[in-house]
Amino acid sequence: MQSVKSITVIIPTFNRRLFITEAVGSVLDQDIDDLEIIVVDDGSTDGTRDALMPYRENIRYIYQGNQGVSAARNRGIQESRGELLAFLDSDDLWAPEKLKTQIDKVRTENVLCFEGVEWFVDREEDREFLDQCEDVMWPRCDASGDVIDPVLDVAEGRYFHLGTLLCRKSTFLEIGLFDESLCYGEDEDWFSRASLKIPFCYFSEPLLRRRFHINQIGHEREESIRSLIKVFGNIKARTAGAYPKAHAVANKRLAAKWSHLANRLADQDRFQEAAGAAWTAFSLEPLNMKRLVKTALLSCAMFRSGQNS
Incomplete structure (x- = not known):
């Protein structure tokens, strides 16, 4: 029978040979006894397996056909033997004190414990990616670090990063696995x-170093936008009734994302779909006249496009 570990760290990876050993090394530097590291290789073809060979005595390496990051994380959870769970993306790094900062809090209280983040790039030409960090909103906490209203903070998009999470495995399973339909x-x-x-707590010290680089999944892709539409729709549905503030802000974010999709479709001259997306955005915020004007303009573009075809 396999022994129970103190903490399982799950690292999903896909074609991150250049970064994965740094990520694993930052976990090994945690100086935590009885630590389990599971690397789930989601179909890499770039030599990731070979790059990890020197670490095989320290990690559990699991290979699966490419199914997406949610499926990889879920596989790691199902394979895990730890009482506590943590996650790290394979292109990011932890500070050496990351787990020790959180472990007592999570062992004494049934909370989801998060920490701060700092961002970096390896190449000067990637520095533009750091611009997206300028408008980050951090969680609102009381003096002890407990998040005052996690439902509202999540609905508003305040910055909780999975790579900073530590929680009990039993708690994670009570909430459920990641939705594998989302990309x-x-x-x-x-x-x-x-x-x-579950209550949230947040330590503001930046103990996760998040790397930005050109090969990350872009939030401007149509697939990403449609995935976020589903996410924000889910949040809106969950907060209906008991959480009016969270419901309202989720509706606003959902409308903005439909409008974002309209822009992306219009860029591809898919004006009929773009007008439909813009109309959906307006229907969610019927007092927003800018959305009505946008719908009208895209409808005209659709009409002109039909005449010219």
Whole structure:
């Protein structure tokens, strides 16, 4: 029978040979006894398996055909033997004191414990990616670090990063696994479900170093936008009734994402679909006249496009 570990760290990876050993090394530097590291390789073809060979005595390496990051994380959870769970993306790094900062809090209280984040790039030409960090909203906490209203904070998009989470495995399973139908925003969807059941706490010290680089999944892709539409729709549905502020802000974010999709479709001259997306955005916020004007303009573009075809 396999022994129970103190903490399981799950690292999903896909074609991150250049970064994965740094990520594993930052977990090994945690100086935590009885630590289990599970690397779930989601179909890499770039030599990731070979890069990890020197670490095989320290990690459990699991290979599966490419199914997406949610499926990889879920596989790691199902294979885990730890009482506590943590996650790290394979291109990010932990500070050496990351787990020790959280472990006592999680062992004494049934909470989801998060920490701060700092961002970095390896190449000067990637520095533009750091611009997206300028408008980050951090969680609102009391003096002890407990998040005052996690349901509202998640609905508003305040910055909880999965790579900073530590929680009990039993708690995670009570909330449920990641939604594998989502290709983007799956962590935010999970946080929304969790906020309805479990208290959050947040330590502001930046103990996760998040790397930005050109090969990351882009939030401007149509698939990513549609995935976030589903996420925000889920949050809106979950907060209906008991959480009016969270419901209202989720509706606003959902409308904005439909409008974002309209822009992306219009860029591809898919004007009929773009007008439909813009109309959906307006129907969610019928007092927003800018959305009505946008719908009208895209409808005209659709008409002109039809005449010219």
